[in-house]
Amino acid sequence: MIRVTVWNEYIHEREYEGIRQVYPKGIHGCIGEFLGKNDDICVKYATLDMPEHGLTEEVLNETDVLIWWGHCAHDKVSDEVVERVKNHVLRGMGLIALHSAHHSKVMKTLLGTTLNLHWKHGDSEKLFCVNPAHPIAAGITEPIILENEEMYGEFFDIPKPDDEIFLGWFKSGQVFRSGVTFTRGMGKIFYFQPGHEEYPIYYQPQIQRIITNAVRWAAPYKKLDEVFPVIQEE
Secondary structure (H helix, E strand, O other): OEEEEEEEOOOHHHHOHHHHHHOOOHHHHHHHHHHOOOOOEEEEEEEOOOHHHHOOHHHHHOOOEEEEEOOOOHHHOOHHHHHHHHHHHHHOOEEEEEHHHHHOHHHHHHHOOOOOOEEEEEEEEEEEEOOOOOHHHOOOOOOEEEEEEEEEEOOOOOOOOOEEEEEEEEOOOOEEEEEEEEEEOOEEEEEEOOOOOOOOHHHOHHHHHHHHHHHHHHOOOOOHHHHOOOOOOO
């Protein structure tokens, strides 16, 4: 069983009626609901306003893959929790960063660049798979059409990815590396661009398929502590 924790700021859905109508259970609730339909995945949730943002040592010890959605409160995530998450990724926990989570402290700490990009509200996107042999792309055979999405454009200041899986083309003319992977320590990281909070992106079956594939790909075969057990002094 793959143990997934879905982390969400859970601010927009409570402050804006239009966004609450799109995601009445929160973005985390939507993601957890479709993941939970799989027999090999169990889901729990964490949000910014919980003690330690819901990411205690105990929770992370019981997490195989952490999904992170953040936007307007990156600076409100404590450095202590960021360091804790980073250490768990280095030891083997998978991390899936969605949409504006590219600017999260966790991603900046792990990747070491600004992760800056160009953006503008209101566009449409065609998402192409450029690496169909990758496990995250399993079952994605046609371009994905997102009629409404926030435009993210190059230059995207990231280190060279291990793999580029999806490329986004926007009607306004921008292109973007929309699905990329990295390895840090024992942990696998997938960044996936679609998911602006105003649009029902996470209800699309193909988007759900990609995130589900990513969970299975990012889940650790073994964590560092299992490969190199800590030797206790007598």
